[in-house]
Amino acid sequence: xxxHDMSWVxxxxxxxxxxxxxxxxxxxxxxxxxxxxxxxxxxxxIGIALVAMTLPQIINWAFINAxxxxxxxxxxxxxAQGGIQPDGWSGACWAFVNAKFGQFMFGTxxxxxxxRPILVGILLVVLMVPMLMPSVPRKGLNALLLIVGLxxxxxxxLVGGVFGLEHVETARWGGLLVTLSLSFVAIVVSLPLGIxxxxxxxxxxxVVKMLCVIxxxxxxxxxxxxxxxxxxxxxxxxxxxxxxxxxYLRALIGVSLFAAAYMAEVVRGGLQAIPKGQYEGADSLGLxxxxxxxxxxxxxxxxxxxxxxxxxFIGMFKDTSLVTIISMFDxxxxxxxxxADANWAxxxxxxxxxxxxxxxxxxxxxxxSRYSMYTERRLDTGHKR
Amino acid sequence: MGKRxxxxxxxxxxxxxxxxxxxIGILGAATLGLMASAASATTLDTVKAKGFIQCGVSTxxxxxxxxxxxxxxxxxxxxxxxxxxxxxxxxxxKVKFTPLSAKERFTALQSGEVDILxxxxxxxxxxxxxxxxxxxxxxxxxxxxxxxxxxxxxxxxSALQLSGAAVCVQSGTTTELNLADxxxxxxxxxxxxxxxxLEEVNAAYDAGRCDVYTTDQSGLxxxxxxxxxxxxxxxxxxxxSKEPLGPAVRQGDDQWYHIVKWTYFALLQAEELGITKAxxxxxxxxxxxxxxxxxxxxxxxxxxxxxxxxxxxxxxxxKAVGNYGELFDRNVGSGSPLKIARGINALWTxxxxxxxxxxx
Numbered sequence: 001x002x003x004h005d006m007s008w009v010x011x012x013x014x015x016x017x018x019x020x021x022x023x024x025x026x027x028x029x030x031x032x033x034x035x036x037x038x039x040x041x042x043x044x045x046i047g048i049a050l051v052a053m054t055l056p057q058i059i060n061w062a063f064i065n066a067x068x069x070x071x072x073x074x075x076x077x078x079x080a081q082g083g084i085q086p087d088g089w090s091g092a093c094w095a096f097v098n099a100k101f102g103q104f105m106f107g108t109x110x111x112x113x114x115x116r117p118i119l120v121g122i123l124l125v126v127l128m129v130p131m132l133m134p135s136v137p138r139k140g141l142n143a144l145l146l147i148v149g150l151x152x153x154x155x156x157x158l159v160g161g162v163f164g165l166e167h168v169e170t171a172r173w174g175g176l177l178v179t180l181s182l183s184f185v186a187i188v189v190s191l192p193l194g195i196x197x198x199x200x201x202x203x204x205x206x207v208v209k210m211l212c213v214i215x216x217x218x219x220x221x222x223x224x225x226x227x228x229x230x231x232x233x234x235x236x237x238x239x240x241x242x243x244x245x246x247x248y249l250r251a252l253i254g255v256s257l258f259a260a261a262y263m264a265e266v267v268r269g270g271l272q273a274i275p276k277g278q279y280e281g282a283d284s285l286g287l288x289x290x291x292x293x294x295x296x297x298x299x300x301x302x303x304x305x306x307x308x309x310x311x312x313f314i315g316m317f318k319d320t321s322l323v324t325i326i327s328m329f330d331x332x333x334x335x336x337x338x339x340a341d342a343n344w345a346x347x348x349x350x351x352x353x354x355x356x357x358x359x360x361x362x363x364x365x366x367x368x369s370r371y372s373m374y375t376e377r378r379l380d381t382g383h384k385r
Numbered sequence: 386m387g388k389r390x391x392x393x394x395x396x397x398x399x400x401x402x403x404x405x406x407x408x409i410g411i412l413g414a415a416t417l418g419l420m421a422s423a424a425s426a427t428t429l430d431t432v433k434a435k436g437f438i439q440c441g442v443s444t445x446x447x448x449x450x451x452x453x454x455x456x457x458x459x460x461x462x463x464x465x466x467x468x469x470x471x472x473x474x475x476x477x478x479k480v481k482f483t484p485l486s487a488k489e490r491f492t493a494l495q496s497g498e499v500d501i502l503x504x505x506x507x508x509x510x511x512x513x514x515x516x517x518x519x520x521x522x523x524x525x526x527x528x529x530x531x532x533x534x535x536x537x538x539x540x541x542x543s544a545l546q547l548s549g550a551a552v553c554v555q556s557g558t559t560t561e562l563n564l565a566d567x568x569x570x571x572x573x574x575x576x577x578x579x580x581x582x583l584e585e586v587n588a589a590y591d592a593g594r595c596d597v598y599t600t601d602q603s604g605l606x607x608x609x610x611x612x613x614x615x616x617x618x619x620x621x622x623x624x625x626s627k628e629p630l631g632p633a634v635r636q637g638d639d640q641w642y643h644i645v646k647w648t649y650f651a652l653l654q655a656e657e658l659g660i661t662k663a664x665x666x667x668x669x670x671x672x673x674x675x676x677x678x679x680x681x682x683x684x685x686x687x688x689x690x691x692x693x694x695x696x697x698x699x700x701x702x703x704k705a706v707g708n709y710g711e712l713f714d715r716n717v718g719s720g721s722p723l724k725i726a727r728g729i730n731a732l733w734t735x736x737x738x739x740x741x742x743x744x745x
Contacts, residue, residue, distance in 0.1 A: 236493070347611055
């Protein structure tokens with residue numbers, strides 16, 4: 001046997017080498033992402049030009065030239081405008097937001113009683129954070145406290161009139177307090193109610209099915225603004241004088257039912273995505289209707305429609321601004337209401353106030369959106385592409 | 386077959402008849418209930434029983450009703466409700482404010498949700514009759530005015546010189562119609578620049594898209610504060626429409642109507658007699674019989690009790706909010722950022738329209 005000459009074959013493995021310089025580092029990233037083709041290069045140049053044109057001005061306006069504290073409009077107005085700033089000055093009037101911050105958060109809730117909404121806020125955070133972290137145990141108890149305990153405790157704390165707490169009418173609530181409490185209740189009520197309505201709509205019992213279809217289609221067919229307006233303007237005329245039906249409660253019921261109808265359709269979308277085999281499999285195991293739904297169908301359906309559910313939540317959160325139409329002042333409403341304060345009227349006030357409101361809304365909506373993406377990833381069992 | 390159908394129809398008719406009568410019964414009961422509760426308690430009694438006055442204000446109008454830094458309502462309209470509270474309770478703080486949109490305001494008053502509507506509302510015959518309101522007087526004589534950019538239109542000091550100007554105006558308002566009437570009547574041309582929303586009109590005017598801005602004159606002063614260079618803008622003297630703004634109450638309760646109406650007159654009378662927040666206690670000992678009478682210092686006076694309030698009601702009103710002049714200056718006049726001149730809102734003794742019948 002003639003021995004083959006194997007000298008050109010390595011006898012031991014080569015150590016892992018770093019990637020060639022051409023495909024790593026900043027240079028390669030730029031080449032790949034910014035100037036890969038003529039089109040990309042043009043887009044990059046336009047993008048950089050846009051940022052360079054706007055960003056310095058925005059930073060200048062929002063931070064460098066901004067006024068953070070002050071007693072009234074003079075700090076936010078130039079000399080020509082009757083203020084103290086040099087002519088040509090333009091900066092954000094955060095002093096306005098600062099002076100009105102309490103109102104933006106709590107409306108006209110009595111100042112000495114504001115510890116109550118603050119306490120509710122703390123309770124919400126304390127219960128919400130462990131609920132959102134999958135690793136924390138005792139989810140059942142936590143959910144019960146959050147969904148049942150918190151609203152009950154908050155109701156007594158915020159409304160008062162018991163345990164020596166001063167009664168505070170809901171007419172004095174406002175700002176973020178209204179936005180958050182309305183949307184929290186709408187979210188907590190709408191998901192279970194929506195699931196029930198979705199199941200009802202797919203039910204084989206004609207009466208149940210018809211009722212659910214009528215409710216969903218009726219509510220979806222009317223704008224929320226109409227529901228709120230009717231509840232506020234028409235309802236008092238039908239009630240005997242002296243009987244007032246709390247405006248906040250009217251809004252709460254309106255918004256919750258509204259959210260439930262939309263939620264029902266989102267959940268129904270999930271139910272329709274579950275193959276027939278899953279239902280048949282559950283039947284063959286001898287599960288009853290509710291067992292089948294609870295153990296087999298709902299866990300799969302809800303997981304599929306997380307984006308839709310969160311979409312509805314975010315929409316609801318923002319729709320609470322519509323309560324301004326019935327003279328209830330949510331965050332946006334109270335910010336706009338304060339534009340009428342002549343002590344703060346200046347060319348910068350409206351811009352600053354609206355940007356503040358937009359920022360707060362964005363914080364909450366972005367938070368919800370990120371958490372939903374995290375949940376989707378965590379629950380993504382077997383559908384990954 | 387035919388008989389069965391007839392029986393069915395008959396039954397159906399009977400059913401309808403029953404339903405109709407039930408409906409009538411319910412409506413009747415409801416009406417009776419309404420009448421009974423309306424007759425059983427006067428507004429003054431209900432107000433005294435609950436311990437405060439529910440006051441309907443606007444959702445925010447500079448100088449008339451707007452929240453301050455603490456969230457308390459300030460402005461002419463808000464202070465007027467405080468004055469009524471001072472007359473009724475001797476304490477101007479016993480007011481709760483309900484912000485109302487323009488669409489809600491009359492319903493809120495009719496349904497009893499508020500006791501006074503003090504919400505920069507124009508007094509018209511239709512509102513006094515068809516809507517069932519009683520306006521108590523005019524706390525602010527407003528009217529449509531013009532603001533111009535003096536840099537773009539130098540030398541203009543009268544609306545009659547505005548021929549050919551571009552005028553910013555909110556669409557679908559009486560303002561728009563008044564504008565057309567005024568220019569037509571004076572045989573002048575103009576280019577309307579029309580927007581749906583007030584914010585848009587403000588922005589367009591500030592950006593220089595038009596030379597003239599027209600809306601209620603009191604509003605023009607508030608808008609001027611938000612412009613980039615307020616000093617360049619001048620409010621012209623002409624008023625082209627009548628907008629008498631005042632508080633209103635429900636019809637059918639003369640006592641309450643009188644209390645609110647005479648609170649307004651007391652504010653004017655106090656200014657006319659020189660009674661101010663600062664000197665009201667000294668004025669009680671004034672030698673003038675008229676001042677003594679107004680302040681309820683005459684022996685066995687019945688002016689206050691006849692009205693349904695205490696005899697020192699005027700003292701309480703002035704202590705709570707000052708006289709009309711003080712109230713005006715503080716909220717819209719020289720003491721406020723708006724700096725609106727008294728103009729026709731001056732007392733009749735100073736060439737204005739504010740006039741109170743005698744308190745005696």
